[in-house]
Amino acid sequence: MLESTPFIKTHSLSTESSKAEALSAGLSRRQTLKWMGVVAAGVTLPMLSGCEDVAISAVKMAGHWPDLKLPKITGEGYGQDPNLISPLTSPWPLTMSKKQLHLAAQVCDILYPRDGDTPSASELKVPDLLDEWVSAPYPNNQADRQELLPALVWLDEESGRRFGKSFTDISKTKQFSIVDDIAYKEAESDPRYLYMANVFDGLRTLVTIAYFASPEGTKDLGYIGNIPIAGDYPGPTPEAIAHLDTILDELGLTEYAYS
């Protein structure tokens, strides 16, 4: 397939089993997962939850993970024969509160702030995608909901502990001081932040995908395909070939170049 062959299914950023393995081995999750997930022909979100595991529970407790008891989403998906030409814009009821969306928007814009002429993640409606994502009735989305919504609460609680105010009411500098503790590899060696750092990594991936999928983000990324070409496929540009020649040389592969 992907081909849509099952190629598409090659990755899942953090299946719970590999996460548990990484935690119990005291390794960086990224190291364990090095072989997975670099290339995919479809989006699958990091699966942030699954079976409970002793190691994971301990990590959650060390990081004072909020226990939200979220109600299950019960509803229909879009079915196996949806309209592909004009998809429904909102196939299921959205569930995030204004407060959650407000906080999510601030996190999105910490990740992708306005950058010159390129709008910020919230200006590009990324929070709406998060809402659609966690409100979807599918198992993966339900699992992500169980992680992403507590992550928002975690930010508020952490902000309360440090500054006595909710996350949306503190200064940018103070917000950065919290995010600095969860947005880098170092968090993986600190039990207070390990679990949140993992969830934040998944959230960052989802926000990144949504950001660059938007028309403005796509332009910013530089993707220039998805347009019909008359005649033969032109192949790499002279500039791209020149770059290839350079790296072939650096890697000692020039004599093996494909012809």
Next chain:
Amino acid sequence: MSDLNYDVVVVGSGAGGAMAAYVLANAGKRVLMLEAGRDYDPVKETPMFQTATDAPLLGAPTPDKDFGYFDATVDGGWSVPGEPFTTAEGTEFKWWRSRMLGGRTNHWGRFSLRFSEHDFKAKSRDGLGADWPFEYAEIAPWYDKTEELVGICGTNTGLDDMPDSAPGVLQPPPKPRVPELLLAAAAKKLGINAAPMHRAVLTRPKDIRSACFYATNCGRGCSIGAAFQTTTSLLPLARATGNLEIITDAMVKSVEIDEQGRAKAVTYIDKTTVVERQIAAPVVVLAASACESARILLNSKSERFPTGLANTSGQVGKNLMDSTGASLSAVIPALKGRPIYNEDGHTANHLYIPWWGHKAHANNELDFPRGYHFEVGGGFQAPGTYYPQSLQGYGSELKQQAKLDYGSGVNLSLRGEMLPNENCYMEVDETVKDKWGIPVVKFHWQWSEHELKQVKHGLETAQAIFREMGADVSASLPAPEDAIKKGGEIIHEVGVTRMGSSPEDSVCNEWGQTWDCENVFVMDGGVFASNPHKNCTLTIMTLAMRNASWLATQLDKGAI
């Protein structure tokens, strides 16, 4: 309907069924085709150019659309509501079904590699599995005809794993792209050749179809007919003869026989009215997909054939094979920040790595008996499918990284040959019926050491290639047991009604004609005697063309 309305009833409209119908209709035979799914028109229904933001969840795979929102598959995927299948204890098996006109040809990968002399007679060489009942030389001209009709781009490479096509048959392949060129050089250093993939994608216009314009993923289907699917080619071409009639939403249950043991009718459920109907059938061609055709035979029990039609050998359902699959990805530092250009191409492999180990096998240097190839993934893919990894931080630092990483990932997907084994088969589960009242399929599955050793070799080779490309390959490789895909997951399930030279150990003769019943044929992947690593669809179509041509001559002679 009267008995004389049709010469042949074809069950299924995918690769095998559509080709059989095309050949028979063009030979002047009146053909009725029964398709279990709904009518489907790619010209009107294909989401060409839609972007991730046009779809729910950015088009991500869900249980409703297993390969993503825009995948062409209708009313199917890994599950079909109301049409379950069962598995034996300890078995994990996946079964992809499409319930639509054109079947799985609407979304397939279009990889179209010929089997070779080596592939058709593997048992003669290593004593394992089964030989096919003919030589490559006999089928080569049929490959040429099929490739000409379908439209295959690629080149003759002269490599021992890639038999040449006749001159002028192949269309020119698209130019290779940067990640493929780097991979090819790295592999070459290890003595492994890359080659242009052969794909059923037109790079030159043909009959009613346009040439590829190098955009929008083939898995969605192709409204301009460049990426081959039967719904834009064989079916409309066959209908134009006036000799083909198609009934959709017709779920075939069984084949009925007369007192002489000949097929006389096909029983199907009209899904729109949920009424069981019977239609007279002078000749039946089953091409419902390997396991569906075997299911129909096993569900066609009679006093004369108490274990199912065409099952005197006991081989219907046995010898179930898929391709092996495994995948390894790496970030290539040298590809970071490289100059961006339009890298869509025909949206799949321009280059791939064919099996290079024929000599090593001949010299007994490998601890597994059958070969594999690598498909290559990567490039500047459309956002929404670009998947960053190992991102750090936030803000401008984050964006810089994401942009730098874009297009630096490369994936190698192994597709290998498995051998049939006694633990891999399907049967009918009499205890479970689908919503049409038809007993369902039960799968049994277990990989053998052959496949696991092959996957181990593949993972190590992929790691070695990535090392030459400058990737960090220090992480330990997954165990083959963990890396190998589940049975059925590569969607190359074949072999359950295999052809052979003897009615003792095969279901069909070399023409796909069942040994037991001279007017019942199988023309899908079920007839495969072995499952070479090269993707089954081209050979399904080639055999259907050859065998439907033979059937037409037999009908002309009054021999059937």
